[in-house]
Amino acid sequence: MKVTFWGTRGSIPSPGQETIRYGGNTTCLEVELNDGTLIIIDAGTGIKKLGQHIVSNSRVGKINIFFTHSHWDHIQGFPLFAPAYLEEYDIEIFGCEPVFHNVQEILTNQMDARYFPVRFSNLKAKINFHEIRQEKLVLGDAVIDCIKNNHPGGANGFKITENGKTLVFITDNELHAPENSGSSWQEFVDFCRGADMLIHDSHYRADELENVTGWGHSSFEQAFELAIAARAKELLFFHHDPDRTDDEIDEIVKGFRKTIKKMGLDMKLDAAIEGTKYRIG
Numbered sequence: 256m257k258v259t260f261w262g263t264r265g266s267i268p269s270p271g272q273e274t275i276r277y278g279g280n281t282t283c284l285e286v287e288l289n290d291g292t293l294i295i296i297d298a299g300t301g302i303k304k305l306g307q308h309i310v311s312n313s314r315v316g317k318i319n320i321f322f323t324h325s326h327w328d329h330i331q332g333f334p335l336f337a338p339a340y341l342e343e344y345d346i347e348i349f350g351c352e353p354v355f356h357n358v359q360e361i362l363t364n365q366m367d368a369r370y371f372p373v374r375f376s377n378l379k380a381k382i383n384f385h386e387i388r389q390e391k392l393v394l395g396d397a398v399i400d401c402i403k404n405n406h407p408g409g410a411n412g413f414k415i416t417e418n419g420k421t422l423v424f425i426t427d428n429e430l431h432a433p434e435n436s437g438s439s440w441q442e443f444v445d446f447c448r449g450a451d452m453l454i455h456d457s458h459y460r461a462d463e464l465e466n467v468t469g470w471g472h473s474s475f476e477q478a479f480e481l482a483i484a485a486r487a488k489e490l491l492f493f494h495h496d497p498d499r500t501d502d503e504i505d506e507i508v509k510g511f512r513k514t515i516k517k518m519g520l521d522m523k524l525d526a527a528i529e530g531t532k533y534r535i536g
């Protein structure tokens with residue numbers, strides 16, 4: 256499968272000179288399975304460019320969108336997703352219960368006349384909603400699993416396994432949350448075990464955590480600790496703080512790479528960059 260980052264930023268779009276390299280758009284990932292099946296995870300502002308890319312490449316047919324949850328930075332781009340305006344597209348929207356329960360209503364409401372000029376009911380694509388109730392979902396040759404994150408209001412992480420290769424995407428997750436409404440540390444380790452690529456929320460630095468417990472995000476250190484415990488082959492930091500500059504992220508990545516070397520580990524590490532594409536397997 257191939258993974259492309261269209262939005263890597265957390266909380267709010269953050270364009271500017273200091274964020275230009277890692278990107279300012281909020282969460283949106285494109286995953287292309289080996290048989291060409293298109294999966295999009297989240298509709299943050301990054302989905303706008305992805306939509307234009309899909310339409311300009313005349314890529315027609317089914318588009319599968321998975322939502323981790325419905326916070327602004329994960330849904331805000333949907334009203335500007337070009338394929339939603341064209342009748343030749345089928346858009347299948349997925350999410351795990353109970354977080355997903357109101358997504359149709361939420362996507363409709365964010366296109367209310369008070370917020371946006373076009374109604375959801377005026378979109379021309381065929382749009383269907385699917386709530387994942389069982390633990391696994393089969394799509395093409397891939398199996399998709401959900402895990403419950405620790406996040407205010409709830410959120411889900413996804414694992415996509417195709418031909419023995421696994422991609423784990425967990426954002427908006429506080430690994431050591433004061434109240435475990437989602438999953439335990441051990442459940443996260445088990446879910447991520449042996450992942451070929453683990454993309455995890457790294458919104459904060461360890462020294463910033465003190466005043467933000469319960470806000471639903473993790474630190475670089477905690478994501479790193481998870482990747483080591485799960486023996487992931489590659490870790491990508493994700494959901495960059497809107498105030499985190501490119502230079503700061505560079506320094507953080509450099510520091511963790513040194514630690515990997517010192518520990519004698521064989522793990523790749525990077526921070527997700529908007530516009531980059533990875534092949535897994």
Ligand SMILES: [Zn+2]
Nearest residue numbers: 265266328427
């Ligand atoms: Zn977020």
Ligand SMILES: [Zn+2]
Nearest residue numbers: 324326406427
């Ligand atoms: Zn969130």
